[in-house]
Amino acid sequence: MYKYIILFFMFVVINSCKTPDEDIAPAKSAAAKIVRFRVYRNVNIYYDAAIGDSTIAVAIPDGIDRSALHPEVLVSSGATVFPESGDLENFTGKVNYTVTSENGEVTKIYEVEVKNGLIE
Secondary structure, three states: OHHHHHHHHHHHHHHHOOOOOOOOOOOOOOOOOEEEEEEEOOOOOEEEOEEOOOEEEEEEEOOOOOOOEOOEEEEOOOOEEEOOOOOOEOOOOOEEEEEEOOOOOOEEEEEEEEEEEEOO
């Protein structure tokens, strides 16, 4: 009889342990920010931008062609950016980058300006 009582309690304990529902996905993020904007001269030399609320400014040295840059753009976790990071862009004028949050509810536009004249 004692053995059946122990088995009963083991059964109750094992069945009372619940695992989290695998069907429930975590909430998607509403963050839509550019957290880093970087222009590379080569693998080891790069220029980081000053990021404001809706503007980004990058200073690069004279001699770097602003009409053919492939900037690295990092955004909030799960967010997307257009133009995409690494896309060839012409920065002889201002370029708009649009960030969309992971949940798709928030969109933010950044105006990016790249200027020559940085003294190294």
